[in-house]
Amino acid sequence: xxxxxxxxxxQILAAGRSMTLRCTQDMRHNAMYWYRQDxxxxxxxxxxxNTAGTTGKGEVPDxxxxxxxxxxxxxxxxxxxxxxxxxxxxxxxxxxxxSYGYTFGSGTRLTVx
Amino acid sequence: xxxxxxxxEMTATEGAIVQINxxxxxxxxxxxxxYQQHAGEAPTFLxxxxxxxxxxxGRFSSFLSRSKGYSYLLLKELQMKDSASYLCAxxxxxxxxxxxxxxxxxxxx
Numbered sequence: 001x002x003x004x005x006x007x008x009x010x011q012i013l014a015a016g017r018s019m020t021l022r023c024t025q026d027m028r029h030n031a032m033y034w035y036r037q038d039x040x041x042x043x044x045x046x047x048x049x050n051t052a053g054t055t056g057k058g059e060v061p062d063x064x065x066x067x068x069x070x071x072x073x074x075x076x077x078x079x080x081x082x083x084x085x086x087x088x089x090x091x092x093x094x095x096x097x098x099s100y101g102y103t104f105g106s107g108t109r110l111t112v113x
Numbered sequence: 114x115x116x117x118x119x120x121x122e123m124t125a126t127e128g129a130i131v132q133i134n135x136x137x138x139x140x141x142x143x144x145x146x147x148y149q150q151h152a153g154e155a156p157t158f159l160x161x162x163x164x165x166x167x168x169x170x171g172r173f174s175s176f177l178s179r180s181k182g183y184s185y186l187l188l189k190e191l192q193m194k195d196s197a198s199y200l201c202a203x204x205x206x207x208x209x210x211x212x213x214x215x216x217x218x219x220x221x222x
Contacts, residue, residue: 035212042117042200042212043156058209090155098208100144104155 003027004105006091012111013081021076021108023091029103030096032074034058034066036087037107043090049074050097081112115139117213119201124219125191133186133199133216141206147175147186148200150215156200160186188218196220 007022025032030051035043045058049068063085065077074093078085091105116138125131137145144163148156162168162177162184174187186199198215205211 040121040214042202042214043210044212045209048209098143098204100146100161100204101158102156102210104157106155 004091004093004103006089006105006108008108009106010109010111012113013078015082015112016080019078019081019110021078021089021091021110023074023076023105024072025074025091025093025103026072027093027103028071029093030071031094031099032068033092033094033102034064034074034076035090035092036060037090038087046076046089048097081110083112086110086112115203115205115211117201117203117211119199119213119216121214122217122219124221125188127191127193127220127222129191130187130189131191131218133188133201133218135184135186135201135213137182137184137201137203137211137213139203139205139211142179143204143206143208145175145177145184146202146204146210147173147184148202150198150200152197159199191220193220193222 004025033048034046047066049055052071089108092102119135147159150156160175167176172189177184198217200215201213202210
């Protein structure tokens with residue numbers, strides 16, 4: 001089934017450790033996004049990529065980095081995790097920036113202790 | 114700043130109709146979206162409005178008034194499977210989505 005695959009599904013991470021959340025899509029979408037979702041708050045954009053080779057900062061980029069070496073993959077790295085990064089992380093994609101109907105991955109539930 | 118407001122929680126009865134409101138203040142407007150999110154799952158796309166008026170899609174309809182910064186999602190003939198959170202989002206002048214916190218809809222038999 002075409003879509004977005006995120007890994008891992010969930011993770012408990014010690015504070016100070018690094019981790020990469022993986023995101024792969026097979027729809028050949030140009031635009032990809034990383035969001036975090038916290039209780040009582042809307043989805044907040046961390047980083048985005050309009051096309052392979054380019055990335056941009058969203059609303060809450062601090063403590064996170066991304067890369068977009070090719071169309072399909074958009075990993076999110078936490079260099080040194082802190083407890084405030086405990087959240088559910090969603091990767092999403094769209095045909096291009098500004099198009100509607102974002103497709104979301106199933107999410108990664110991250111707990112930093 | 115940019116802001117999307119929607120009620121935190123609503124309760125309705127199976128078979129009834131419910132209207133979920135959303136008001137917004139954003140820098141620019143390039144469309145308003147409604148997504149459905151079941152607990153523990155990813156959001157899924159429901160509807161898109163860019164012009165004023167009503168868009169109908171089966172049991173779900175979405176309305177937009179750009180002059181009032183207002184939208185609603187209307188769900189008819191409610192089913193138990195409609196129990197979910199409903200997320201309102203606006204695409205701003207930079208073509209990024211600004212999300213509301215979501216409305217948790219509880220359906221009772």
